[in-house]
Amino acid sequence: MQITGNITPESLMTLEAYSKWRKENKAQVMAHRKQRSVRLGEYINLQFESETTIRYQIQEMLRIEKVFEEEGILQEIDAYAPLVPEGSNWKATMMIEYPDENERRRELARLIGVEDHLFVEVEGQARVYAIADEDMDRENDEKTSAVHFVRFELTPAMCAAVKAGAAVKLSCDHTHYPAHTLIGAEAMASLAGDLT
Numbered sequence: 220m221q222i223t224g225n226i227t228p229e230s231l232m233t234l235e236a237y238s239k240w241r242k243e244n245k246a247q248v249m250a251h252r253k254q255r256s257v258r259l260g261e262y263i264n265l266q267f268e269s270e271t272t273i274r275y276q277i278q279e280m281l282r283i284e285k286v287f288e289e290e291g292i293l294q295e296i297d298a299y300a301p302l303v304p305e306g307s308n309w310k311a312t313m314m315i316e317y318p319d320e321n322e323r324r325r326e327l328a329r330l331i332g333v334e335d336h337l338f339v340e341v342e343g344q345a346r347v348y349a350i351a352d353e354d355m356d357r358e359n360d361e362k363t364s365a366v367h368f369v370r371f372e373l374t375p376a377m378c379a380a381v382k383a384g385a386a387v388k389l390s391c392d393h394t395h396y397p398a399h400t401l402i403g404a405e406a407m408a409s410l411a412g413d414l415t
Contacts, residue, residue, distance in 0.1 A: 226274060226300045228292045234285065237278045248275045255409050259337075259389055260398030262326070265311040265369075267410055268302045301354070302368060306415035307378060313337065313351075313367040327362040329395045334358075334367040336393035341377045342385040378414040381407070 232240060248271060255267040266272070277295045286292060302310050313334060317323035334351035341347075349369035351357075357364035373381070381387060387407060390399035402410070 224270070226270070226277065226296055226303065228289055228296070231274070231278060231281070231292065231296075234282060234287055237282060241278075241282070248272070251409075254405050257389055257400065257402055257406055259391055259400055260396060262316055263333075263391065263396065263398070264314045264316055265337075265389065266314065267309055267311045267406070267413075268304065269409070269413060270303050273299050273303050304413040306413070307373055307375070309339070309371045309373070309410060309413060311369050311371075313349075313369050315363070315365045323365065324362070326395075327365060330393060331358055331360075331363045333363060333391065333393045333396055334369060336391050336396075337369060338390050338392070339371050339373075340388045340390065341373070341380050342387070344374070344377050344380060344385075346390075347371050347373060347377070373414065381411050381414055 231237075251269070251271055252266065252275075255269065255272070257265045257267065259265060277299050280286070280295050280299075281292060284291070286295065302312070304310050315323075315327065315330065315333070317326050334349060334357075337349040337351075338346040349371055351367050351369045353370070354368065357367055387402045387410075388399055389402055391397065
């Protein structure tokens, strides 16, 4: 999988080429995804996206749906490419994971707005709250969605601090889900690579 900085139909593999590549490289991509996954409390998981994870997602969707025509390829790119970080931000898929269906239903009703209460705090810098669900609203008056897409915009000073090794805390200050965690060194090394 070639990282180009810009996902275009020409930069993606054909279905045949991807099928061969996938057999040899899936474990490596899954390890990369795992490295960039950060649990916040017991029930929220943030999968910080990268060009690698998004290219993989697009290629997987094309493979599963057997899409090979340009119009279908462009639709997948349009759906997923906005999740690639742009050098001054982190983008993540936020998943609210309650295994029990009844508990999940109850908690999604209690957690309306939780995506707007997520923030990162770079050591020595101000909090940066997530910008959530820019493509569409994912909640209503009765419940929030179990999946949200969030973006954290960092200032140049924050980017420099992260690249210099500053600690970063991921937190939530929602009334029904107060939680915080220090992002681990392995994940931080990967996330620092997203910043220019």
